Amino acid sequence: MTSVTPSPTPDVLCADLVRVYQSRGVEVQALQGLNLRVDPGELVAIVGESGSGKSTLLGILSGLDTPTAGTVRVAGHDLLALTPKQRVGFRRHDVGFVWQQTGRNLLPYLTVQQNIDAVTSIARTGSPAERAARSDELIALLGLEALRDRRPELLSGGQQQRAAIAVALANRPRVLFADEPTGELDDAASIDVLEALRSVNEQNGVTTVIVTHDPSVSEHVRRTVQIRDGRTSTETVRSTRTDEHGAEQVHAEEFAVLDRVGRLQLPAEFTAALGLHDRVRLALEPDQIAVRPDETQEPRP
């Protein structure tokens, strides 16, 4: 069965993104031709080991850093074409962020409510009455009613991150980015924060990109993109179906990512199983492409 899905204009579109850092004369290739597409209203996790380029990617998507090569569009803006003033406007109005370091998200001398109000007054979104209504709405959405007059130091790590999500949404961004939002939390608080992100995505429809080294995050989202060596390598799509006994079954299917010029990464366990290295034979068959060892080469385990 095939179904044709219409293609909306994506909220995040990266093509062949490269970021090379120069550090003491040594080049570090943090991103090596990364491709990514996130459609409006999607909730996507990007999962990869430490050092795989996740924070570099979010720095670029949020307009803090610029790539060495490639193109990047977020919320309808070509980030490489923005003037410095437009870039400030983009960061203020179009995107929201939640960072790993809980201390980076909230001003320590302001209460939860004041932290939210500080954002709406800087972004000048609506009249004072509309701003007050917005902050009430966010406080309810994130279950912060009992905590609204507390300063961050009197909140647990999980409560601080829920407050950080409210602050990140205060300017009504089109896209919300979260870099390791559960990195400093225990398991129970992590689940709480991930479920808060999921319910905000469902209820507000804000496009959400969560970056993390924690593979268990994929249990909370429909689509997970794996990043390896500065490239998107595989994607896992989860869906729920009801079986013949009426019980909900979660299916997770893994796909390899095929880029625009036809490159893909073969899983290491596949190439190892057949001793593939350096050179392989490809054959087009009626419904698949076969990858076979080159029989003139010695297999390598």
Ligand SMILES: Nc1ncnc2c1ncn2[C@@H]1O[C@H](COP(=O)(O)OP(=O)(O)O)[C@@H](O)[C@H]1O
């Ligand atoms: N400012 C920088 N200067 C030099 N190298 C950097 C800088 N930032 C990150 N890197 C390197 O780029 C690679 C990717 O880093 P990063 O994006 O932070 O990965 P992740 O967030 O997945 O852990 C790593 O090898 C890291 O050491």
Ligand SMILES: [Mg+2]
């Ligand atoms: Mg990081």
